[in-house]
Amino acid sequence: MSITLTIFTLISILLISIPTKLQPIQSSIGFSILGYIIVDYLIPKVKDSFIKRGLFGKDMSKIGRPIIPETIGIIPAITYLFLMLFFIPFLFQKEIIDSNLNLNSVFSHSKLSSYLSSLLSLESMILLGLMDDLFDIRWRHKFFLPAIASIPLLIIYNFEFNQTSILIPKFISNFFKFGKNSINLGMFYYFYMASVSIFCPNSINILAGINGLEVGQTIIIVILLLINDFYYIIGYYIENNVLAKSAFEIHQFSVCFLIPFLGISLSLFKFNKFPSKVFVGDTWCYFSGMVFAVIGISGHFAKTLMLFFLPQILNFIYSSPQLFGLIPCPRHRLPKFNEDDGLLYNSFTLYFDSENPNLNSNEIKELNKNLIPIFNFFEKIYLIKLIRNKKGEIIMSSNLTLINLTIIWFGPCNEGELCNLIMKLQFIIGFIMLILRHTLAPFIFGFDNSWSMLNRFYL
């Protein structure tokens, strides 16, 4: 083991230090390997101190509900931050040389400030996420924490770029007779960016509850983003022109953020996957969501980013009747663990049962009569599972989460397999979106920025 470690450390140092034409992407792979090694070393070393400080949770889907350290996501998050700081000289190597030759030196500086402000936003998010894990901030406050953390990014965006146009679909611009294919949002562009940074962390936070899923879903999004990035990077080598270069630089920047992030995520996943040895905490959901928001905002491809969050968006829409109180929402909506066969089954919301009127009558409300036809319809199209009493009244409905829905479709499942299944579905959906984005988008928006038809402010 120690020899493998030494070899990988050496490889990563070589990747970082040897100047080739593949820099800075080559360095980012080196930092990714280093990140994996450091997180892998730190987590077993520190996890007991987290329990000692009261940072732990019970694993509800295991026999005996063992106690497991919580908020461990802070370890890869801090590791990532310091790696990205050490990355600076390698990331800006070309710019340093250009700047010494007095070529294009202003651009390099604005890129540097944008990079530093991204790191400031990430670090603020880690700090606020940690505050949340420590002091259980109220829901209505914590929802906005990512917007606060995005302030450094937005201020520097205003200072350095202040580019507030977004592209609109051709049919809309034709309909309203704009006469152009972009619209300047002005001030509202900053609300749009703040919304993106509120959306990403919170949507990861909502799709959670089984071992490994918080980290697993971020790994899938990273892979999808990397495929998209390399599509542009390869495109630049095929069509070597000015427009392709602009897209290349944006996506190279994104790759440099994502590859080290993949390293620390995989390392954390090793400990968080079924059966979990550590829990990641809200800190991780906030931090990882913010990494995506930062990349999408500073690379000006927030709309493409949203496509890869489709499963999270669907989960939010599917959950909303319970989240907004149309249907009663029990405290826990996790799937139900069966100790006998070790599988996860659907969990249910209970309704008043006229055959057993005394059963927990305090907690249980009657099902709204208007919802019954809707429930019956959703049952037919396999979107909900209903349990009826002998009179045919609905006394239970499955909880509205993507996890429960997956169990409805694929049957009771081992926790680890369930997580893998959801990750696979997420990848398939994301990949289809990726193909649609590069085939349909040119028709909808009138043109595409990929390869020879590049436009930096398109995505």
Place this chain on the structure above:
Amino acid sequence: MSITLTIFTLISILLISIPTKLQPIQSSIGFSILGYIIVDYLIPKVKDSFIKRGLFGKDMSKIGRPIIPETIGIIPAITYLFLMLFFIPFLFQKEIIDSNLNLNSVFSHSKLSSYLSSLLSLESMILLGLMDDLFDIRWRHKFFLPAIASIPLLIIYNFEFNQTSILIPKFISNFFKFGKNSINLGMFYYFYMASVSIFCPNSINILAGINGLEVGQTIIIVILLLINDFYYIIGYYIENNVLAKSAFEIHQFSVCFLIPFLGISLSLFKFNKFPSKVFVGDTWCYFSGMVFAVIGISGHFAKTLMLFFLPQILNFIYSSPQLFGLIPCPRHRLPKFNEDDGLLYNSFTLYFDSENPNLNSNEIKELNKNLIPIFNFFEKIYLIKLIRNKKGEIIMSSNLTLINLTIIWFGPCNEGELCNLIMKLQFIIGFIMLILRHTLAPFIFGFDNSWSMLNRFYL
């Protein structure tokens, strides 16, 4: 109260937003008032959640040793960070205008990166300080935390300035026949800067133990630094030339960091001063020390900064026989609280007493014979207090801290008065240093950078 609050909030908003010739210093006063108000609002609101999370300490110098929330320094620290982020547009207003006119635009960008990297260093320090308060990092590790936090600053320093010369006294350069008054430290300059950032936080951390002193001493250093800064700023208005302008800009930058810091410090002091309602935690010592290190390093006046740390340096030297184990060091060296008169008395280290040989014989060691003449000499010059048995053997010596020394000189004292006394002594020492720095320095270094004789790389 609510009316006062509204008035002060309005005043601060006016100070920030009205563009006058006094900007950005005028804005910094506005942010300082806002900082005071926010911290004053937040601390009472959140302090109970700190106790709930296990972050509390016992106040040893009070009757009944009450439990008091610990690590509250994180609140002003985070408040400061976000204020400094909102400060960016106001701080760089002139540069934005210049940059639009294409004047001097590169300089503005490198100043911005330096500012952002300072904030990154501060934020890293807060995060690592919080880790220390949460998980009790070992002494030999925590000593180096500030060096890790200073990495963003050092990397950007290398990237943007890479100016590694320091001025040396004339007699040394004459002696070694350098033929010039500065020496290029190269790589070692980065070790020098890292040492400054290790020194400031740790030296504040050591001079602690009575209510209000951690925050009180930082307030005194801020005041001394502000006097020094305004000496240069006023100098620029008297001698309006290029060299004076360069010093003016550095010290204006320093003032913009310090004035908001003063606001949050005063607000924290209100809660931390005798009788303490909150404790500040290592987070505060690290954070406040790092604020000074960042200002000294990026303003290139680390040596002047050290002058204002003289009491902390003396405390360290005075403590070192106990810290390095020459004399036994009891676990607590705080002064001893007397419940009867409510005053603080000297605390002592006990030695083996041949008249009472059985008294705690396990814990107590014999006094090293070689130290006796030194002890006797120090007693004569009032640097130590000794207690002897009837045989004339030394059985107790006062603990070697500046706090104990103050009690030797001025007698037993109420805790609040003792803190005020030490702060006054600190101010007097610092002010003398300030005068010496501006009168003796020109003789030692051959020239001075103040007023008409300015040199940016002197301090």
